[in-house]
Amino acid sequence: MSTSTFEALELRGVGRTFGGHEALKGLDLTVRRGEFIALLGPSGCGKSTALNCIAGLLPLTHGEIVAGDRRVDTLPPEKRGFGMVFQSYALFPHLTVERNVAFGLQMQGVPRHEQKQRVKDAIAMVKLEEHATKLPGQLSGGQQQRVAIARAIVLEPSLVLMDEPLSNLDAKLRLDMRAEIRRLHQSLGLTTIYVTHDQEEALSMADRLVVLRDGRTQQIGTPAELYDHPANWHVADFMGYRNLLDGTVTQIAGDTATVNLGSFELHGHVAGPLAASARVRVAIRPDDVVVTASAADAIDGNAIKATPSVVEYHGREFSVTALTDDGLRLNVKAATAPVQGEPATFTVRAERALVFPEELA
Amino acid sequence: MTAVTMTRAGAERSSASLKHRLAERGIDSSLLLLLPALLFSLVLFVYPFAYGLGLSFQPSGAIQQEFGGGFFANYVAFFKDPFIFDSVWLTLRLALPTALINVVGAVPVALVLRRKFRGKRLLSSILVLPITLGTVLTAQGLLIFAGRQGWLNRALMGIGLIDQPIQFVNNYLGVMLSLIISGFPFAFLLVSSYLSGIDPSLDAAGRTLGAGWWNRFRRITLPLLAPGLATTFILTFVLAFSVFPSARLVGNPNGSTRVLALMAYRSFGEQNDYTMASTIAVMMGACELVFIALVLAWRSSFYKGSTGGKG
Numbered sequence: 276m277s278t279s280t281f282e283a284l285e286l287r288g289v290g291r292t293f294g295g296h297e298a299l300k301g302l303d304l305t306v307r308r309g310e311f312i313a314l315l316g317p318s319g320c321g322k323s324t325a326l327n328c329i330a331g332l333l334p335l336t337h338g339e340i341v342a343g344d345r346r347v348d349t350l351p352p353e354k355r356g357f358g359m360v361f362q363s364y365a366l367f368p369h370l371t372v373e374r375n376v377a378f379g380l381q382m383q384g385v386p387r388h389e390q391k392q393r394v395k396d397a398i399a400m401v402k403l404e405e406h407a408t409k410l411p412g413q414l415s416g417g418q419q420q421r422v423a424i425a426r427a428i429v430l431e432p433s434l435v436l437m438d439e440p441l442s443n444l445d446a447k448l449r450l451d452m453r454a455e456i457r458r459l460h461q462s463l464g465l466t467t468i469y470v471t472h473d474q475e476e477a478l479s480m481a482d483r484l485v486v487l488r489d490g491r492t493q494q495i496g497t498p499a500e501l502y503d504h505p506a507n508w509h510v511a512d513f514m515g516y517r518n519l520l521d522g523t524v525t526q527i528a529g530d531t532a533t534v535n536l537g538s539f540e541l542h543g544h545v546a547g548p549l550a551a552s553a554r555v556r557v558a559i560r561p562d563d564v565v566v567t568a569s570a571a572d573a574i575d576g577n578a579i580k581a582t583p584s585v586v587e588y589h590g591r592e593f594s595v596t597a598l599t600d601d602g603l604r605l606n607v608k609a610a611t612a613p614v615q616g617e618p619a620t621f622t623v624r625a626e627r628a629l630v631f632p633e634e635l636a
Numbered sequence: 637m638t639a640v641t642m643t644r645a646g647a648e649r650s651s652a653s654l655k656h657r658l659a660e661r662g663i664d665s666s667l668l669l670l671l672p673a674l675l676f677s678l679v680l681f682v683y684p685f686a687y688g689l690g691l692s693f694q695p696s697g698a699i700q701q702e703f704g705g706g707f708f709a710n711y712v713a714f715f716k717d718p719f720i721f722d723s724v725w726l727t728l729r730l731a732l733p734t735a736l737i738n739v740v741g742a743v744p745v746a747l748v749l750r751r752k753f754r755g756k757r758l759l760s761s762i763l764v765l766p767i768t769l770g771t772v773l774t775a776q777g778l779l780i781f782a783g784r785q786g787w788l789n790r791a792l793m794g795i796g797l798i799d800q801p802i803q804f805v806n807n808y809l810g811v812m813l814s815l816i817i818s819g820f821p822f823a824f825l826l827v828s829s830y831l832s833g834i835d836p837s838l839d840a841a842g843r844t845l846g847a848g849w850w851n852r853f854r855r856i857t858l859p860l861l862a863p864g865l866a867t868t869f870i871l872t873f874v875l876a877f878s879v880f881p882s883a884r885l886v887g888n889p890n891g892s893t894r895v896l897a898l899m900a901y902r903s904f905g906e907q908n909d910y911t912m913a914s915t916i917a918v919m920m921g922a923c924e925l926v927f928i929a930l931v932l933a934w935r936s937s938f939y940k941g942s943t944g945g946k947g
Contacts, residue, residue: 332840352843365841369859369939378855379845412941426845436844 280433281343283307284329284466289348290337290490291324298324299490302338306434306468311460313481314470315513321490322470326436329468330359342433353382358427360437364419366411372398372422373407379430397429400459417448424456428463435460437469441476453480474513478502486510488635507547508556508631516558517606521633524553532630538601542575543628554633561594562608563627567620575625581605583613597621692915699912710915720899720916724923727877727895730808734815735873739865741816742823746831747857760828767821774814775885779805782813810886811893815879819872826871830864831857834943860943866935870928877924896920 284306291299299321306312314322327333329340331352340348347355358379367375376397380390398407401421411419420440427435440456441449457480460467471477477484478498486493486501486509494506505511508519522536532545534557543557570578581597595607597619605621613619650657658664695709705712714720749760766774782788782804789801804810834857842852880897887893896916904913 330840330844332843352840353846353848355844356846357844359841359844361837361841363835363837365835365837367838367841367856368942378842378847382846382851410939410941426841430845 280308281345283343284434285341286325286329286338287341288338289325289328289335289340291321291328291333292336297490299328299487300337302485302487302492304485304492304495306466308466309464311457311467311469311480311482313477313484314468314487315472315474315477315484316487316493317472317513320487322472322487323438324490325487326359326438326468326470329434330357330436331355356430356432357434357436358430358432360420360423360427360435360440362439362442364411364416364423364443366419366422366426368411371408371410372403372414375411375422376426376429379426383430393429397425400428400463401425401455416444417452420444420452421455424459428459428465431463433466435465435467437467439470439472441471442473449476456480474515478514486513493635504546505558505629507635508558508629508633509635511558511629511631516560516629518557518559518561518564518604520557520559520603522555522557524549524551524555524630527551531625534630536603538599539579541577541579541623541628542625543630544626546629547632549630549632556631556633558629558631559623559627561606564605564607564621564623566607566609566611566613567622570620573620573622575622577622577625577628579605579621579623580618581621582618583615586612586615588612688914689918691911692918694911695915696909696911699909710912711919713912714915714919723894723896723899724919726892727879727897727920728923730811730815730879730883730893730895731873731876734812734819734876735869737816738819738823738872738876739827739869741820742827742868743861743865745824746827747853749828750831760824763824764821766817769818771814771818771881772885774817775882778810778814778817778886782810805886807888808892811879811883814882814886815876818882819875822875823868823872826868827861827864830861830868833864834860838943859939862938863935863940866931866938870931873927873931874924877927878920896923 286302286304286306289299289302289304290297302321302325304312314325316322324333328335328348331347331350335348338348339346342355367378370378373394376394377390380393385393395407398404401424403418403421403425406414406418411422414422420443423440437456441452444452453476456467456469459465469477469480478501481498483495483497484501485495488509494501494510496504501510502514505514505516508516512519520534520536520541522534522541524532525535525540526533527545527549530545532543532549532555534541534543534555536557541557546558549555564579565574567573567578570580579599581599581603583595583597585596587594589608593609593612595609595613597605597607597613599605607621652660655664692710693707695705695707695713699713700706700709703709703712703716745763749756749763769777780786784801784803786804788804789798792798793801804813838856838860839852842856847855878897879895880901883889883893883895883898887895889898897920900913900916900920903909903916
């Protein structure tokens with residue numbers, strides 16, 4: 276049984292085809308030891324396929340996976356020494372918490388007294404001491420997920436794979452567990468690959484993110500890189516750029532493009548290869564849009580006239596949906612509530628309106 | 637506020653109508669739907685069973701004289717007459733191994749057929765097909781196929797595996813084969829459905845924890861499947877224990893396959909002793925109940941909660 280560590284895990288052109296359908300294509304990724312990587316994307320984007328390929332539960336159809344100097348994609352999952360946490364927890368329902376956690380140690384033939392100590396430590400790590408002799412069915416969802424994590428990390432695996440581990444938990448618990456997983460990752464010096472469809476989760480936990488779409492990598496980078504400089508409108512969409520406005524480029528001057536959006540024009544930042552009169556998609560985050568008193572005050576000459584149709588109270592701010600005269604929908608975060616139904620002027624800094632080519636690479 | 641007043645009113649005296657209060661306890665007109673089933677079981681089960689039970693306590697004069705015991709003479713005879721009582725062992729000797737073979741054999745087949753592969757549906761259809769054959773047809777087929785001059789013996793001799801034809805039918809083996817042919821599909825279907833109730837990610841979790849296939853089967857699948865296997869065992873055991881046609885057609889009804897059902901038939905058909913036949917039938921049921929109780933008692937020591945799957 277190998278729990279040998281590696282300096283880097285390399286995925287080289289990893290792909291998986293299901294009867295002609297490419298669920299994952301050409302994934303290149305180097306995971307350094309101690310890194311927390313999040314695979315992010317909508318359902319069906321191939322992120323779980325990627326994780327199952329790394330775990331060995333799905334054979335690759337293309338590429339290879341190398342851990343250190345050892346090729347692992349040819350090994351069965353039981354020989355890879357990676358820990359995995361499943362979305363459904365996958366706890367053995369007939370075994371107590373202790374025996375669930377001990378299962379992997381037993382498989383490795385760890386001596387009994389050492390087993391006991393390590394199981395105890397792992398259960399303490401996830402703060403489940405008083406539940407050690409219960410069956411999984413007697414625990415809450417959050418507790419079950421903690422058992423699943425303890426069961427995976429007790430083996431001190433060289434890599435921990437987590438498949439949407441928090442998606443079955445309620446919102447508050449999810450926040451707590453997020454911090455918990457990050458804490459365990461750091462204090463144990465784990466290397467983690469984490470699959471999620473929740474960008475907030477990914478941004479807050481991961482050192483680096485991999486955004487996938489239709490089985491293809493869209494962008495790999497740190498949370499800040501992806502947040503501020505999404506590679507295309509799809510990544511932008513996923514990173515919370517909720518305003519995606521379709522238009523045509525009328526003029527390009529350096530980094531700034533002027534885009535015709537029908538009834539008005541917008542100056543934006545060129546965020547991809549653009550040509551004049553190309554079809555583009557302008558991506559703007561709701562919190563970058565500001566209400567101004569008049570068109571004359573508009574920043575960078577970006578004045579958008581729209582009528583607030585929905586105003587939601589969100590505690591510190593208001594979430595406003597406004598409609599322009601020709602029906603474009605604008606999502607805005609505002610500090611003060613604009614009057615519903617009364618036309619207002621919105622503005623955005625040119626550098627925060629990202630202009631992407633409409634076609635995805 | 638409303639909740640409080642309502643409970644208080646309920647504690648004092650319900651003001652709801654009688655009809656409403658009965659409905660609260662599940663008594664309403666929809667219960668009438670049970671009537672046909674109730675009628676059926678009364679006419680076709682409860683009454684005949686009670687009648688048979690009553691008959692068994694009215695022994696014939698001959699039996700009373702031979703074995704004594706008054707009302708219980710038939711039961712005394714059942715235990716004292718070796719010709720009758722030995723049949724219990726003959727039946728068990730047939731039913732227990734058959735049930736075991738059916739269950740144990742069904743597990744690997746169901747496990748393999750859980751995977752996805754080409755021809756899977758065809759294979760499972762072929763496995764289930766014998767259900768549609770009646771016991772008589774199966775027996776007839778066995779006689780032709782596995783008889784002394786049958787294809788099976790000729791083929792085995794043809795490839796030089798045996799010199800003399802093997803006696804496959806008209807003996808213990810013949811009945812057992814027939815019981816496996818008719819019982820295996822049931823066992824296979826039941827085990828398959830129990831297996832589909834086990835979440836496949838448990839097996840995946842076992843793999844990522846370093847467990848090979850044998851450990852995964854022994855420590856994850858088998859414990860979760862065990863209650864289902866016990867149930868399957870009970871059902872195939874009961875099927876085999878009450879064997880009648882094949883014991884007569886492909887067995888040795890005067891010797892190794894002189895099962896209880898045959899004995900009951902003999903008492904009724906050949907000796908015209910309805911009361912003894914009823915006694916044997918009652919005792920057959922009693923034997924089955926003893927074994928069912930034993931298996932259920934053992935089953936109660938298994939884990940029986942959720943197995944995580946769709947079941």
